[in-house]
Amino acid sequence: MKQFFLKLFTWWNGQTFGTQLWTWRFGELVGKDEQGNLYYRTIGGKIDPTLGFERRWVVYNGYAEATKVPPSWHGWLHHTVDVPPTQEAYTPREWEKPHVPNMTGTPLAYRPPGSTLASGRRPAATGDYKSWTPGS
Incomplete structure (x- = not known):
């Protein structure tokens, strides 16, 4: 039951029920990248x-994060190239x-x-900085 509601209401985790239905009805699998994302048209x-x-879309493996799309698939998704990476011999x-x-x-x-977010301690100040004070 939980998985049903997650598919129905969460767009950021994989695909929603609507996307799954659209993909099943109108989609053709073109390929899969090394991160497990599926590409359709x-x-x-x-x-x-x-x-x-033609419509082209991606179903993310896990959370929907645009930086998970490799450059080769990005070019295909945005119609920069017509041939998907699975059909070309690219080295x-x-x-x-x-x-x-990212x-x-x-x-x-x-x-x-x-x-300030790094683990460990910050290096000690060198003493070469003189702060500004008004009037000086």
Whole structure:
């Protein structure tokens, strides 16, 4: 029962009941990325008369976080490229790093040394700073 209500009312966790119904009725699975996100388009690439192009969407694996979409799939979702990454033979360059989602706001966020949020202690002040006082 809990899962039913979560699917009905929470849009940020996977897909809602409406999205699941739309995907089942009109969606065609195009591929899956390394993070488990599923990518769909309208069946047969049919052009939506309202939009003038085919609909493309993603069903996130877990919480809906846009930075979980790798650059290759982002280009396909936004109609920058017509061929999905599953249908092209792309080899990444040696200087390309693997995609990492944005971790800001999570416990895994980057906290440089000296940050008030970093673990440990801040470095001691060096004494080279002289504060401003009015009238001086």
